[in-house]
Amino acid sequence: MTVLARVGRVFNEAFAVPAEAISRQTLFDDVPKWDSLGHLSMVAILEREFGVQFEVDEVMEMASVQIILNVLAKKGIQD
Amino acid sequence: MNSGDPNNLACWLLQDGDGSSPAMVFRDRIIAYIEVRDRVDSLAAILLDSGFQKGDRIGLYSDNCPFFAITYLATIRAGLCAVPFAPGTDQKLFRAVVDTAGMRCAFVQQKHLRNAQEWSREPGLRLLPEPWVEERWLAALAGNRRTSALKAPLIDPERDLAVLAFTSGSTGTPKAVMVTHRNIRCNTEDIIRYMRLTERDRVMAVLPLSYCFGASLLHTHLRAGASVVLASSFMFPEKILDEMEARGCTGFAGVPSTYQILLRKTNFSRRRFPALQWLQQAGGKLPASVIAEVVAAQPDARLYVMYGQTEATARLSYLEPSMLAAKRGSIGMGLASTRLEVLNQDGVPVAAGSEEVGEIVASGPNISPGYWNSPEETARFFRNGRLYTGDLARVDRDGFLYIVDRARDFIKSAGNRISPQEIEEVIASHPDVLHVAVVGVPDELLGEAVAAFAVPRAADCLSEASLKDYCNERLPNHKVPQHIQVMGRLPMNDFGKVLKEELRSTIGAPRPGMG
Numbered sequence: 048m049t050v051l052a053r054v055g056r057v058f059n060e061a062f063a064v065p066a067e068a069i070s071r072q073t074l075f076d077d078v079p080k081w082d083s084l085g086h087l088s089m090v091a092i093l094e095r096e097f098g099v100q101f102e103v104d105e106v107m108e109m110a111s112v113q114i115i116l117n118v119l120a121k122k123g124i125q126d
Numbered sequence: 127m128n129s130g131d132p133n134n135l136a137c138w139l140l141q142d143g144d145g146s147s148p149a150m151v152f153r154d155r156i157i158a159y160i161e162v163r164d165r166v167d168s169l170a171a172i173l174l175d176s177g178f179q180k181g182d183r184i185g186l187y188s189d190n191c192p193f194f195a196i197t198y199l200a201t202i203r204a205g206l207c208a209v210p211f212a213p214g215t216d217q218k219l220f221r222a223v224v225d226t227a228g229m230r231c232a233f234v235q236q237k238h239l240r241n242a243q244e245w246s247r248e249p250g251l252r253l254l255p256e257p258w259v260e261e262r263w264l265a266a267l268a269g270n271r272r273t274s275a276l277k278a279p280l281i282d283p284e285r286d287l288a289v290l291a292f293t294s295g296s297t298g299t300p301k302a303v304m305v306t307h308r309n310i311r312c313n314t315e316d317i318i319r320y321m322r323l324t325e326r327d328r329v330m331a332v333l334p335l336s337y338c339f340g341a342s343l344l345h346t347h348l349r350a351g352a353s354v355v356l357a358s359s360f361m362f363p364e365k366i367l368d369e370m371e372a373r374g375c376t377g378f379a380g381v382p383s384t385y386q387i388l389l390r391k392t393n394f395s396r397r398r399f400p401a402l403q404w405l406q407q408a409g410g411k412l413p414a415s416v417i418a419e420v421v422a423a424q425p426d427a428r429l430y431v432m433y434g435q436t437e438a439t440a441r442l443s444y445l446e447p448s449m450l451a452a453k454r455g456s457i458g459m460g461l462a463s464t465r466l467e468v469l470n471q472d473g474v475p476v477a478a479g480s481e482e483v484g485e486i487v488a489s490g491p492n493i494s495p496g497y498w499n500s501p502e503e504t505a506r507f508f509r510n511g512r513l514y515t516g517d518l519a520r521v522d523r524d525g526f527l528y529i530v531d532r533a534r535d536f537i538k539s540a541g542n543r544i545s546p547q548e549i550e551e552v553i554a555s556h557p558d559v560l561h562v563a564v565v566g567v568p569d570e571l572l573g574e575a576v577a578a579f580a581v582p583r584a585a586d587c588l589s590e591a592s593l594k595d596y597c598n599e600r601l602p603n604h605k606v607p608q609h610i611q612v613m614g615r616l617p618m619n620d621f622g623k624v625l626k627e628e629l630r631s632t633i634g635a636p637r638p639g640m641g
Contacts, residue, residue: 076189076358079237082214083361083615110362 049126054115057096061089073112097124133281135288135307136166136203139314143351147325151373152192152356159351162196168266169200169259171276178231180205180279183290185224185232185251187211187242189358190335193256195344197233198335202307205279207287209302210336212620213358219300220245226302226498227290233259283308290498291338293436302498303436312491313439314345316461320444321377321404321430325351328401329377330370332357332384334620339408342440343379360384363392367399374401381409383561383622385420390560390583395423408432408441410623411529411547414455415555421450433457433529437513439492442466443527456526457519464490466527468519479523483530486515535626537566539574542604546576549607552600553578558588561616563624564607567633577609577633581616588612609633 055066058073062080075081081089090106093099093115099122101109109115119125130137143149143159150157178184184201186208188194194210201208209227211220220242223229229251234242236256246253289305317323329347331354333340347354355373357366367388370378380388385407388394405420405427412420412431421429428447434440443466445458460466468476468484476482489512496504507514518530530545537544546564553562561581566574578597582588590610597606617628 075361077237079241081361082359086361107362107364110365 050116050119050124051112051126053096054093054112054119057089057092058112061085061092069112071113071116075110093119097122099124130167130203130276131278131280133283133307134203134205134278135281135283135310136170136199138311139345139348140166140199141349143348144325147351148353149348150192150195150354150356151328152190155192157192162199162348165196165263166199166203167276168263169196170204170278172262172266173200173204173206174276174278178204178206181207181286182231183207183209183227183229185209185211185227185229185234186336187215187220187232187238188235189213189237190331190340190356191235191358192356193233193235193259194335195354195356197254197259198344201233202288203276203278205281205286207290209290209292210341212292212336213334214620217241217245221248222300223292223302224251226292226300228499281307283311289341291341291436293338301500301503303494304496304498305436305439305494309439309492309494310345312463313342313441313461314349316463316492317342317346317441318350319462320446321346321406323347323350323352327352327376327403328355328374329353329379330355330357330366330373330375331379332360332366333379333381337620338436338440339379339381339434360387363387367392367394367397370402371397371399375399376401376403377406378402378404379406379408381622382407382412382416383618385412385416386554386560389416389419389423395419399424399427402427404428404430404447406430406432408434411550413547413551413554415551417450417454431457433517433527435513435515437494437507437515438464438488438490439494441492442486442488442515445526449526453522453524453526456522456528459525459527460488461490461492464488464492468521468527476521478521478525481520483518483520485533486517486519486527486529488513488515535565537564537574537576539566539569539576540572540604544576544605549576549578549597549601549605552597553580553593556580556588556593556596558583559593561624563616563626563629565626565630567609567630569608572608575608576605577611577629578607579611579613579616579629579632581614582612 055069058069059066062078105118140163145160146158148156149159149162184206198208231252233254239255287304288307291303291305292300329343331343335341430444432444434442443458443460445456467487469487470476470484476484493513496508518533519527531547535546549564550562559580560583564578567577569575590612593610617625
């Protein structure tokens with residue numbers, strides 16, 4: 048499974064959106080439940096899914112799927 | 127757009143913008159005035175062809191984006207009445223708005239479609255989703271439909287409603303404020319004049335357009351032939367600042383919580399925005415110490431402190447930026463065509479320059495005719511064409527108004543009348559406090575006890591004990607909060623207004639040893 052597909056799965060769990068609806072272009076304001084509380088729960092699920100910890104600055108920056116993929120890549124998680 | 131009906135608000139707003147100039151910017155899309163006019167006229171014609179009649183209420187469920195702006199203007203252009211939903215609308219509020227407005231149809235942004243479909247089944251609401259609008263626009267383009275085909279009903283600007291604006295205030299019960307074409311036009315003219323807006327202005331609009339303050343940004347900038355950068359959320363505030371800088375915004379508008387977040391959570395005070403000329407603040411009182419911080423953060427920008435209500439279209443007063451220091455804490459004076467009086471319990475104006483406090487009562491062409499289908503509520507707040515705002519204020523000898531508090535927010539403790547704002551000001555001046563709210567809670571001994579709720583700038587940087595010390599050093603004993611609670615977030619409505627009723631209910635019986 049690609050990293051993008053796994054992020055899609057996280058979004059499905061955090062925001063109840065179909066995983067396949069998630070693309071690199073998806074922005075936080077495309078997803079109805081991606082508000083500040085939803086963001087924190089999404090971050091927690093991402094950490095569990097990929098076994099990583101994010102810095103506060105990284106969390107504050109993750110406003111799109113592409114940025115999430117970039118942050119994960121910096122932690123060595125990429126296809 | 128042909129020049130259209132001069133009394134129609136949408137025609138008037140879009141009348142002067144240069145066709146090739148940008149009217150709206152959203153992400154990587156720039157929409158020029160010519161396209162806005164074409165889309166608005168074309169969609170208005172489609173609405174009328176679909177059988178809608180003058181005055182029909184059309185819902186609008188969308189975040190800030192061109193879809194919101196175009197469908198809003200087209201609804202008004204067609205002589206119909208736009209009813210925006212607040213961004214965080216849930217099923218209960220959705221249905222309350224649909225029922226109260228007697229709405230049969232609503233525009234829905236794609237992102238909200240699933241919720242809207244689920245919630246609208248029972249009321250039998252017809253939804254017009256984003257693709258529906260886009261397909262008809264493309265079909266109209268292909269058919270080269272001429273705008274002369276649009277035969278919109280003529281508008282009586284003093285009677286016909288452009289918008290039905292739902293307001294929850296701080297109590298949570300939604301009321302629908304009727305806003306006429308003339309209300310918006312007059313308020314827009316006044317704001318453009320005192321802000322000195324020109325076609326060179328460009329505002330960052332991150333406040334929801336469904337909120338009267340956000341809508342006023344759209345109205346004023348379109349009428350001035352200027353442009354609006356639309357942003358749909360303030361969740362990543364540093365990115366909003368990036369975009370302001372990249373887009374060369376000349377202005378920014380926010381409510382108190384917006385400015386608290388900018389100062390405590392972003393690099394606002396360390397960044398420079400070469401194009402920035404002004405900042406607008408309304409939607410509640412920003413503590414004087416925070417106002418000073420905002421001014422210090424962006425010394426080259428004029429800061430407008432303003433006061434308004436949905437019942438007054440948007441704006442009632444403003445303080446000229448040059449008077450900020452001399453009239454610290456004031457909301458200024460009424461707009462050019464708005465008369466503000468401060469009346470005591472006998473209905474007599476309070477003496478200027480005295481400490482006497484009265485209710486702000488407003489009259490003028492921006493005052494709404496009242497609440498939709500609610501004669502009792504209308505009679506309570508609108509009497510003889512005047513709006514009784516429920517806000518208490520005093521007047522200095524130069525005629526500047528100072529809001530003291532909402533009448534119902536005063537705390538009555540051990541025989542004292544305590545203004546929550548005064549305590550909020552002190553706590554907000556603490557460098558680790560992001561948001562604060564102070565309310566009165568029932569107390570057996572005191573009648574009411576002072577309770578303060580504070581949100582820290584970052585987790586674990588603030589303790590209840592240190593805040594208590596901070597208050598002890600700066601407030602007389604009877605004003606030092608008996609209850610202090612540090613919490614992750616305050617209950618707020620979608621427009622950043624703290625829901626004080628909800629806070630009061632979080633404290634039941636006073637904690638032992640603290641009452």
